[in-house]
Amino acid sequence: MAKEKYILQSVDNALRILEAFSANEPELGISELSRKLGLSKSAVFRLVLTLQSRGFLSQDPVTGKYLLGLKTLYLGGLVLKQMDLVKIARTHLEELVKKSAEVAHLVVLEQGEAVFIGKVESQRPMMMGSYVGARMPAYCTATGKVLLAHLPSEELENYLRNTTFTRFTSNTITNPEKLREHLISIRTQGYAVDKEESEEGLFCIAAPVKDNGGKVLAAISISGPAGRLEKRWEEFRELVISAAENISRSLGWN
Numbered sequence: 001m002a003k004e005k006y007i008l009q010s011v012d013n014a015l016r017i018l019e020a021f022s023a024n025e026p027e028l029g030i031s032e033l034s035r036k037l038g039l040s041k042s043a044v045f046r047l048v049l050t051l052q053s054r055g056f057l058s059q060d061p062v063t064g065k066y067l068l069g070l071k072t073l074y075l076g077g078l079v080l081k082q083m084d085l086v087k088i089a090r091t092h093l094e095e096l097v098k099k100s101a102e103v104a105h106l107v108v109l110e111q112g113e114a115v116f117i118g119k120v121e122s123q124r125p126m127m128m129g130s131y132v133g134a135r136m137p138a139y140c141t142a143t144g145k146v147l148l149a150h151l152p153s154e155e156l157e158n159y160l161r162n163t164t165f166t167r168f169t170s171n172t173i174t175n176p177e178k179l180r181e182h183l184i185s186i187r188t189q190g191y192a193v194d195k196e197e198s199e200e201g202l203f204c205i206a207a208p209v210k211d212n213g214g215k216v217l218a219a220i221s222i223s224g225p226a227g228r229l230e231k232r233w234e235e236f237r238e239l240v241i242s243a244a245e246n247i248s249r250s251l252g253w254n
Helices: 009-020 030-037 041-053 070-100 142-149 153-162 176-189 226-250
Strands: 057-059 066-068 103-110 113-120 135-137 192-195 202-210 216-225
Touching: 009 030, 009 041, 030 041, 041 057, 070 103, 070 113, 070 216, 070 226, 103 142, 113 142, 142 176, 142 192, 142 202, 142 216, 153 176, 192 226, 202 226, 216 226
Parallel strands: none
Antiparallel strands: 057 066, 103 113, 103 216, 113 135, 192 202, 202 216
C-alpha cells in the first residue's frame, strides 16, 4: 500500500511552511506564505500560529513577519551532534574491531528502540543482519539495555508501562519488573550483555557513551557467536568499556 495514503496533510503543510524559509527569504508574512504554498491565508495563519506556539517560528514585532524559531536551531544542533558522534566514534570502533575481531556497533535510543547509527564489520564469520539505520527493541539488546538503564526514572517508567514485550528467545526478558531490576544492575556495573536475548546464538557486550556533561547519549557494543564470545567475555567487556570511555573523553567527558 502506498505510503502517501498515510501522510497527514496538515503535518505536510506545516513542514512545507518551514521549508519555505531560506537564506534569501529569512522572513515571510502570511500573504507571502499563502502564495508560495498555494494555501488559503486562514489555513496558513492557523499553521503558523501552531508552529509559533511550539517554538518553530517566531514573529518580528516590527514587521509582523515570521522567521524560523530557536526550536529549529536546537533540532539542527542535535543532528550535527549525532554526525560528530559517528565521526568521532568511528576510529575507536575500528580499533575495537582490531582488538576483538568481532563486529562493533554504535547505537542511540529513539522512541524506545535501539537505532544503529554506526557499524564496523569484522573479518570473522558472523551471521548478523544489522545495518546502519536498523531498529531493534531496546529491552532485548545490550546497547538498548544500556541506554534504558540511564534514562531518567520517569521516562523509564513510562517505557516499562507502555511497551509491548515480545519473547524472541527463551532468554528474552519480558517482565517489566524483572527488566527494571536488571537495568538497575546495568547502571551500577557500567555495562550490559545480551546472552541470546534477541537472537539465538548471538552474544553482545555494550557500554555507555557520555557527552561532555556526563549524559549518556549512545552505546557501543561488540557482537558475535555466543560460543566464541562467552569464552573471552570478561576480556571483551574491558575492551568495550575502555572504547566507550575513550569516545566519551573525545566528546569532552571527564
